[in-house]
Amino acid sequence: MGTLILVRHSVTAASAAGRNLGQRTDPPLATEGTALAERLAMTLSAELAELPHDHLRLVSSPAARCRQTAQAVASGVELDVEAIETADGLVELDYGGWDGLTADECRARDPELRAAWEADPYETRCPDGESGADVARRAFAILEPIEAWLAGDRARCAIVVAHNHVNRLRLCALLGWPMREYSDRLAQDPAGYSVVGFGGRQPVIRRVNAAPA
Numbered sequence: 687m688g689t690l691i692l693v694r695h696s697v698t699a700a701s702a703a704g705r706n707l708g709q710r711t712d713p714p715l716a717t718e719g720t721a722l723a724e725r726l727a728m729t730l731s732a733e734l735a736e737l738p739h740d741h742l743r744l745v746s747s748p749a750a751r752c753r754q755t756a757q758a759v760a761s762g763v764e765l766d767v768e769a770i771e772t773a774d775g776l777v778e779l780d781y782g783g784w785d786g787l788t789a790d791e792c793r794a795r796d797p798e799l800r801a802a803w804e805a806d807p808y809e810t811r812c813p814d815g816e817s818g819a820d821v822a823r824r825a826f827a828i829l830e831p832i833e834a835w836l837a838g839d840r841a842r843c844a845i846v847v848a849h850n851h852v853n854r855l856r857l858c859a860l861l862g863w864p865m866r867e868y869s870d871r872l873a874q875d876p877a878g879y880s881v882v883g884f885g886g887r888q889p890v891i892r893r894v895n896a897a898p899a
Contacts, residue, residue, distance in 0.1 A: 688837055688841075688844075688883070689836065689841070689843045689844075690836055690844050690881070692846050693847045693877070693879040694848065694850055694853055695754075695877070696715050696723040696754070696877040697718050697719030697876040697877070698714070698715055698716055698751050699716050700715060700786070704789070705788060706784050706788075707781075707868055709778060709781075711786070712751075713751065715754045715755065719754075719876065720758070722877045723759070725898040726758065726898040728761045728899070729896075730759055730763055732899070734843065739843035741839065742844075742845070743769075743771070743832070743842075743843070744759060744770050744771065744845045744886075746771070747772070747773070747852070748774055749778065755827070755877070759845060759896050764875065777852075779812070780812065781815050782812040782813045783812070784796075784813060784815065795880045805866075805867040807866070807869045818869070822855045822856075822859070825852045831857055832844050836884040837885045838885075853874045853880070854868045855868050857880060858871065872894070874895055875895055878895040878897060879895075881896070
């Protein structure tokens, strides 16, 4: 059974401040984020020591915060940085007019739209931005072929470094939960990772939002 390790990027100044960070800016990791990414790398190295992984892929969103996290992971798992694959479809939700705002600021700016989005972020779009369904369409087009590749051989492993909404949407789908609940029922902390096995009749969820040691 091949293994997917689905990782959220490490800490940025925006995530530390509780502000939306989508596609409209591309900041690097904060200083504490770099240190946390290094801890994540050591933790994933230990995870891989317990898994068959004759074939290892490392795939990242092109956002700087993801690429920096992936580079730290590559070092920790002894993979050449040049081997990191990037996929545009893995970028974060486009928050549109809510980019850079806190939840309270979004509610003050667009109270009715924000209430609708909080009730169903899968179908409701951010102002001049995306809905969860929009993200799922492009991100799943990247993730599903990776999962099919993993299912073909138990000695295959893929580490995917992506974003808060991308990861929660995929985990929600794999768990078979209603997609409108992806934001309420799942958390993705900075540098948190989930482990999913593929190759049986159903995906096997082994960890969800595990923290680096």
